[in-house]
Amino acid sequence: MLTLAGITKTYPSGLLALDHVDLRIEAGSFTSIVGPSGCGKSTLLRMIAGLDEPTAGTIAGRPEEVGLVFQDPTLMPWADVEANVYLPLRLAGVKRAAAASRIAEALALVGLSEFAHAYPRALSGGMKMRVAIARALVTRPRLLLMDEPFAALDEITRNRLNDDLLRLWRDQEFTAVFITHSVFESVYLSTDIAVMTPRPGRVMALHKIGGPPVRDARFRADPAYLEGCRAVSHDLEQVLKVPA
Amino acid sequence: MMRLLPVMVGIVFLAAWEFWVRWQGVPVFVLPPPSLIAKAFADNFPMLMSALWVTVQMTLAAYLASFVGGLALAILFSQSRVIERSLLPYAIVLQVTPVVSIAPIIVIWVGTDHVERAVFILATIVAFFPILSNASLGLRSVDPGLSDLFSLYRANRWQRLFLLQLPSALPALLGGARISGGLALIGSVVAEFAAGSGEATGLAWRIAESGLRLEIPRLFAGLVLLSLTGLALNFAVGRVEHLLLRRWHPAHGGEAG
Numbered sequence: 001m002l003t004l005a006g007i008t009k010t011y012p013s014g015l016l017a018l019d020h021v022d023l024r025i026e027a028g029s030f031t032s033i034v035g036p037s038g039c040g041k042s043t044l045l046r047m048i049a050g051l052d053e054p055t056a057g058t059i060a061g062r063p064e065e066v067g068l069v070f071q072d073p074t075l076m077p078w079a080d081v082e083a084n085v086y087l088p089l090r091l092a093g094v095k096r097a098a099a100a101s102r103i104a105e106a107l108a109l110v111g112l113s114e115f116a117h118a119y120p121r122a123l124s125g126g127m128k129m130r131v132a133i134a135r136a137l138v139t140r141p142r143l144l145l146m147d148e149p150f151a152a153l154d155e156i157t158r159n160r161l162n163d164d165l166l167r168l169w170r171d172q173e174f175t176a177v178f179i180t181h182s183v184f185e186s187v188y189l190s191t192d193i194a195v196m197t198p199r200p201g202r203v204m205a206l207h208k209i210g211g212p213p214v215r216d217a218r219f220r221a222d223p224a225y226l227e228g229c230r231a232v233s234h235d236l237e238q239v240l241k242v243p244a
Numbered sequence: 245m246m247r248l249l250p251v252m253v254g255i256v257f258l259a260a261w262e263f264w265v266r267w268q269g270v271p272v273f274v275l276p277p278p279s280l281i282a283k284a285f286a287d288n289f290p291m292l293m294s295a296l297w298v299t300v301q302m303t304l305a306a307y308l309a310s311f312v313g314g315l316a317l318a319i320l321f322s323q324s325r326v327i328e329r330s331l332l333p334y335a336i337v338l339q340v341t342p343v344v345s346i347a348p349i350i351v352i353w354v355g356t357d358h359v360e361r362a363v364f365i366l367a368t369i370v371a372f373f374p375i376l377s378n379a380s381l382g383l384r385s386v387d388p389g390l391s392d393l394f395s396l397y398r399a400n401r402w403q404r405l406f407l408l409q410l411p412s413a414l415p416a417l418l419g420g421a422r423i424s425g426g427l428a429l430i431g432s433v434v435a436e437f438a439a440g441s442g443e444a445t446g447l448a449w450r451i452a453e454s455g456l457r458l459e460i461p462r463l464f465a466g467l468v469l470l471s472l473t474g475l476a477l478n479f480a481v482g483r484v485e486h487l488l489l490r491r492w493h494p495a496h497g498g499e500a501g
Contacts, residue, residue, distance in 0.1 A: 051392050068396050074389035078411045078492045090407070091397040119492050139397075 001027035001175055002048065002143065007057035009043055017043050019200035020057070025192070030169055030176040032186035034232060035196030036240060041179045044201065045147050048177060067136030067144040067174070071151055073128035075120040075135075081107070082116040085135045092139070099138075106134040109168060126157035133165070137172065144169075147179045159217075162188060166215055183236065187228035188219065195235040205235045276461040281468065284461035292450065292462075296469055299432055299446040302360065303477070306367035307428035311421060313368070314375025322383040322409060323401070339373040343431060347438030363435040363446070370431030371424045378420025382413025415493055418485040425481045429474050447473075 002025040009018040017040040025031045033041045046052040048059060049068050075084045085106050089099040107113045110130035120128055129149060136144055150158040166189060169176050180186050186193050193207040211224035219225050258278045264270070265277040272280060285292065317335070321328035343366050354361040386408055394404050436448035447466055454463035490496040 046392075049392075049396055051395055066396065068393065070389050070392075072389055074387060074393060076390060076408075076411065078414070087393070087407075088397045091394065091399045091403055121492060121494065 001025055001029075001063075002059070002061045002177075004044075004048070005058050005060070007044065007047065007054045007059070009040065009047070009052075010055045016200040018054070019202050021196075021201065021203055023194055023203055025175060025177060027175055028173060029191045030166075030178065030189055031192040031194065032178045032180055032190040033194050033196060034180060034183065034186045034236065035201065036181065036198050036236070039196040039198040040201030041196055042147050045145050045177065045179050048143075049145050063142035065139045065141040065143075067139065067141035069129075069132050069136050069144070069146040069149045071148045073120070073125075073132040075128060075131055077120050080117050080119050081112060081123075081131050084120070084131055085138050087135060088139045102138055102140075106138040109137060109172075110134045110164065124157075125153055126161060129153065129161060130164075133168070137168065137174075140172070142174055144174045144176050146176065148181070149178075150185070151180070151182075158185070163216065165189065170214070183229055183232045187225055187232060188215065193228070193232055195232060195239065197239045204239055207231055207235075273458045273460045276464060280461045281464040284459070285465035285468070288462055288465065292447070292465060292469060295445060295447040295450040295466070296473065298360075299429075299436070299448065299470075300473060302363050302367060302432045302436075302446060303429045303473075306364055306371055306431060307425055309364070309368045310371035310424055310428060311375055314372050314420070314424075315379050315417065318376050318379030318383055318413075319405065321380055322405075328380075335373065335376055338369055343370050343434055344438045347435055351439045359439045362439045363432055366435035366439070367428050367431030370434070371428035374420040374423040374427065375417070376420075378416045378423075379413055382416030383409045385416065386412045415489060415495070418481075418488065422478065422481045422485065425477045426474060429470075429477060433470065 004021055004023040004025075007018055007021040007023075008016075010016050021044060023031075033044065035041050043052060047054050048062065049066055050062065076087070079087075082103055085103050086096065086099055089102065090096075104113065104116075107116055110133050112127065112130050112134065115123065115127065120131070123131065132149070150161050153161065162185065165176075176189075178186070178189060187209055190209055193209065194203050195205045195207070196202065197204045207228060209224060209228040211219055211222050262277045262279060265275055276284075317331070321332065346369075347362065347366055350365055351359060351362040354365070390408060390412075391404075394408055399407070432446065433448040436446045437452055447470055451463050451466040451470070454460070454466060486496055
């Protein structure tokens with residue numbers, strides 16, 4: 001679906017952030033990009049989103065509707081939950097009345113129907129992240145990009161959101177690209193994992209994670225999960241041995 | 245109890261003042277006792293009120309003009325760096341030049357029979373800058389993540405301005421509006437003093453005139469009225485700020501509507 005070919009990014013300072021990244025992301029896959037900090041994975045995601053231009057290389061197959069979730073919920077503090085979720089449709093010129101059912105649907109997907117009129121500051125970190133996910137899904141994107149969305153959350157909240165995310169991915173059938181530096185999170189969520197090297201960022205290895213079609217907490221004891229964790233951890237160790 | 249504290253301090257202060265002036269026999273033209281000021285206030289009530297009305301009108305007109313002008317210029321600056329670079333130095337020149345020094349030339353330009361126009365222009369100049377600088381700061385202090393989101397969804401310039409930049413700028417803008425309200429009053433008063441002639445009928449001129457005639461109790465009554473006006477203005481702007489920000493801004497969280 002999405003093909004990155006020879007993506008290279010050089011910053012004005014001369015720093016080579018990404019060096020000929022090639023990556024094919026299959027339609028309907030859940031692809032995680034794992035790497036240590038400074039490997040340019042966020043930059044890569046921004047380019048996939050079209051927010052940044054590569055210095056060289058091409059990105060082909062980007063769909064019209066793309067959803068994006070950052071590490072911070074990035075909500076508008078002056079607007080209530082409903083207005084925050086409405087934003088992408090509003091910017092597309094959809095009237096409030098016409099958008100109402102889709103906003104309600106997106107809020108129901110993340111279990112926040114009761115909080116439509118709450119302001120962000122009244123919500124917990126996990127709930128804010130759910131609002132951000134609802135906002136990203138309200139346009140029914142074919143591609144959902146996430147940049148370490150759960151990194152700032154506690155482990156219990158994070159596990160719950162991981163399960164919710166998997167359910168949404170199965171039901172909504174979007175392609176997911178997920179940035180993380182957690183091996184366990186990436187293996188739990190993904191069908192495909194790309195491990196990146198730091199400075200300059202390159203794709204060092206690709207892994208396919210098998211296992212049952214519907215994953216839940218039991219998957220953490222599945223041989224496919226354990227093997228995935230072992231393989232990705234091994235790669236990351238190799239990556240970090242290379243002097244930066 | 246905490247609310248009553250300033251009132252009690254005020255009563256004690258006035259009583260001490262009254263006592264001190266009578267006991268020491270301080271001449272009225274140096275420091276009149278509060279009782280005499282109250283009497284002067286009552287005796288001159290209609291004149292003081294009509295003078296206050298002139299000053300209040302001038303202050304509000306200048307305030308409104310500086311708010312609209314300052315915000316409009318800040319928006320213009322936020323849309324174009326070229327315009328900002330070209331015009332900002334002149335806005336700063338206007339700000340740093342003491343208003344008293346340009347008052348005479350403004351009076352000459354608008355004509356000495358239209359002193360109120362000069363007062364309006366001078367007060368607007370004084371009140372203008374806090375709005376401009378705070379609104380500019382606010383319009384620039386947009387969450388970069390939200391800015392990315394607006395880019396992702398291909399927001400146009402106007403959507404970005406009205407849905408992102410102006411709401412982001414609101415707290416800073418209102419902070420500027422609070423400073424500006426006080427300055428509009430100060431500007432009106434200073435301009436009235438500076439432009440002062442038989443044509444001026446505002447409170448500042450009445451105060452100056454009372455001083456010249458050594459009607460010191462009336463001068464004090466005018467001063468008290470000016471302070472109260474400033475307080476009322478500050479309170480009103482503070483209420484507006486609270487109403488607009490209470491639902492979302494961290495600094496307005498604890499208080500109940």
